[in-house]
Amino acid sequence: MASFWEYANPKKFIQTTDKLLPWLSVLAALTLVVGLIWGFFFTPDDFRQGSTVKIIYLHVPSALMAINAWLMMLVASLVWIVRRHHVSALAARAAAPVGAVMTVIALATGAIWGQPMWGTWWAWDPRLTSFLILFLFYLGYMALWAAIENDDTAADLTAVLCLVGSVFALLSRYAVNFWNQGLHQGASLSLDKEKNVADVFYFPLLFCIAGFVLLFIALVFLRTQTEIRARRMRALLARERLG
Amino acid sequence: MKALLLRDIRLAVRAGGGFGLGLAFFLIVVVLVPFGVGPDSGLLARIAPGILWLGALLSCLLSLDRIFALDWEDGSLDLLATAPLPMEALVSIKSLAHWLTTGVPLVLASPLFALLLSLPSQGYAPLLMSLALGTPALSVIGTFGAALTVGLKRGGLLLSLLVLPLYVPTLIFGAEVARRGAMGLDFTVPLAMLAGITFGAIALLPFASAAVLRVNLR
Amino acid sequence: MMPDLGKYADAVLSSYAVSIVLIVALVAVSVMRARKVRAQLDDVENRSRKNG
Numbered sequence: 001m002a003s004f005w006e007y008a009n010p011k012k013f014i015q016t017t018d019k020l021l022p023w024l025s026v027l028a029a030l031t032l033v034v035g036l037i038w039g040f041f042f043t044p045d046d047f048r049q050g051s052t053v054k055i056i057y058l059h060v061p062s063a064l065m066a067i068n069a070w071l072m073m074l075v076a077s078l079v080w081i082v083r084r085h086h087v088s089a090l091a092a093r094a095a096a097p098v099g100a101v102m103t104v105i106a107l108a109t110g111a112i113w114g115q116p117m118w119g120t121w122w123a124w125d126p127r128l129t130s131f132l133i134l135f136l137f138y139l140g141y142m143a144l145w146a147a148i149e150n151d152d153t154a155a156d157l158t159a160v161l162c163l164v165g166s167v168f169a170l171l172s173r174y175a176v177n178f179w180n181q182g183l184h185q186g187a188s189l190s191l192d193k194e195k196n197v198a199d200v201f202y203f204p205l206l207f208c209i210a211g212f213v214l215l216f217i218a219l220v221f222l223r224t225q226t227e228i229r230a231r232r233m234r235a236l237l238a239r240e241r242l243g
Numbered sequence: 244m245k246a247l248l249l250r251d252i253r254l255a256v257r258a259g260g261g262f263g264l265g266l267a268f269f270l271i272v273v274v275l276v277p278f279g280v281g282p283d284s285g286l287l288a289r290i291a292p293g294i295l296w297l298g299a300l301l302s303c304l305l306s307l308d309r310i311f312a313l314d315w316e317d318g319s320l321d322l323l324a325t326a327p328l329p330m331e332a333l334v335s336i337k338s339l340a341h342w343l344t345t346g347v348p349l350v351l352a353s354p355l356f357a358l359l360l361s362l363p364s365q366g367y368a369p370l371l372m373s374l375a376l377g378t379p380a381l382s383v384i385g386t387f388g389a390a391l392t393v394g395l396k397r398g399g400l401l402l403s404l405l406v407l408p409l410y411v412p413t414l415i416f417g418a419e420v421a422r423r424g425a426m427g428l429d430f431t432v433p434l435a436m437l438a439g440i441t442f443g444a445i446a447l448l449p450f451a452s453a454a455v456l457r458v459n460l461r
Numbered sequence: 462m463m464p465d466l467g468k469y470a471d472a473v474l475s476s477y478a479v480s481i482v483l484i485v486a487l488v489a490v491s492v493m494r495a496r497k498v499r500a501q502l503d504d505v506e507n508r509s510r511k512n513g
Binding site: 133136137139140143144147148153156157160161163164165168169171172174175176178179 | 387391392394395398401404405407408409411412415416419432433436440448451454455458459461
C-alpha cells in the first residue's frame with residue numbers, strides 16, 4: 001500500500017494528477033452540465049419564489065465551495081507547517097483564487113436573487129456579511145503570496161496567515177451573528193429530511209454540488225501543477241544566473 | 244525588557260511617530276465626518292460611537308508599519324533577535340509600546356472628540372471602557388500584520404489589507420458596547436466578548452507574530 | 462425549448478450568465494497559465510540540459 005505522503009513528491013504528484021486530470025475534467029464538466037440543465041430546464045417553479053428558485057443550483061454549491069476551499073487551504077497550510085511538503089503549500093496557493101471566485105459567485109447570485117425576493121441587492125445580514133469578510137480574507141491571502149519573492153518565506157507567512165485568519169474568520173462569523181439578525185433562510189441542505197428542500201429541487205442540486213466539487217478538485221490539481229512548474233522554473237533560472 | 248520598552252517609547256515620541264500623528268489623524272476624521280453627513284446633531288449623536296471607533300481603528304492602523312520598520316532598516320531587529328530575550332517577549336513588548344504610544348492617547352482623547360460629535364452623556368463611560376479594552380487587541384493584531392510585512396518595501400497597503408479583516412470582530416463588539424451605552428442599553432454581553440477577544444489575542448497572537456518574524460529574519 | 466421563467470427571467474438568466482462567465486474565465490485563465498508555464502519550463506530545461 002503506497003503511503004499518502006508519496007504524493008508530496010512533486011514529480012509523483014504531477015505524474016498522478018496528469019493521469020487523473022482528463023477524467024476529472026470530463027466528469028466535472030458532465031456533472032455540471034447535467035445538473036445545471038436539469039435544474040434550469042426541468043424543475044418546476046417554487047410556489048413562493050417563482051422561477052428564481054433556479055438560482056439555488058449556482059448559489060448553494062458555490063457558497064459551499066467558497067468555505068470548503070478555505071478549509072482545504074487551512075489543512076494544506078497545516079501540512080506545510082508540520083511536514084514541510086512543498087506541494088502542500090503550493091496547493092493552498094493554487095486553491096485561493098478558486099475559492100475567491102466561488103465567493104464572488106455566491107455573493108453575485110445571492111444579490112441577484114435578493115433583489116426580487118427581499119427587495120434589495122444587499123442587506124447587512126450575518127451570512128452575507130461574513131461572506132464579504134471571507135472574500136477580504138481571500139484577497140489578503142493572495143496579495144501576501146504575490147508580494148513576497150522568496151517561495152519558502154511566502155509559504156511560511158501565508159500558512160500562518162491562513163491559521164490566524166481562520167480563527168478570526170470564525171470569530172467574525174459569531175460577532176456578525178450577534179451584531180445583526182438575519183434575513184437569510186437557514187441551511188438549504190441538512191441530514192434531517194424534514195428540513196430539506198423538496199426532492200424535485202434536491203436531486204439536481206446534488207448533481208450541481210458534485211459538479212462544483214469535481215471542478216474545484218480538477219482546478220486545484222491543474223493550478224498546483226502550474227505552481228510546481230513555475231517554482232522549478234524559478235529555481236532553474238536562478239541556477240543559470242549563478243553559473 | 245524594560246529597557247527595550249522605554250527605548251521604543253522614546254523612539255516613538257521623538258520620531259514624531261505614533262503620538263502626534265495618530266491623534267491628529269483621529270481629530271481630522273472626527274472633523275471631516277460632519278462635513279460628510281451634515282451638521283444635524285441628532286444624527287451625529289447616533290453615529291458618534293461608530294465614528295469614534297472607526298477613527299481610533301484607522302489611526303491605529305496608520306502607525307502599525309512603524310512597529311518594526313525602523314528596527315528593520317538599521318539592523319537592530321537582527322540584534323534583538325539574537326539577544327537572549329525570546330522572540331515572543333520581544334513581540335509582546337513591541338505591541339505594548341505601540342499601545343502605550345497610540346492606543347492610550349486615543350483613549351484619553353476620545354471624550355474630547357465625543358464632545359465634538361455630541362455623544363449623549365451616558366455614552367462616555369461605555370465608550371472609554373470599550374476603547375480601553377479594545378485598543379490593546381488592535382495593537383496586538385496590528386503587530387502580527389506588521390511582522391508579516393516587515394521585509395517588504397511597500398508593505399503599507401498590503402498591511403492594511405491583511406489587518407483590517409482581522410479587526411472586524413474587535414470593531415463589532417467595541418462599537419456595539421459604545422452604541423448600546425450611548426442609547427442607555429445594557430452592554431455587558433458585548434463588553435465581555437470584547438474582553439475575551441482582547442485577552443485571547445494578547446495570549447495567543449504573540450506566538451504567531453514571533454513565528455512570522457523568525458521566518459522573515461531567516 | 463426555453464422554460465417559462467415568468468417575471469423573474471432577468472434575475473435567473475443574469476445569475477446564470479454571471480456564474481458561467483466567471484467559471485469559464487477561471488478555467489480559461491488556469492488552463493492558459495498552465496500551458497504557458499509548461500512551455501516556459503520545457504524551454505528552460507532544454508537550455509540547461511544543453512549547457513550543462
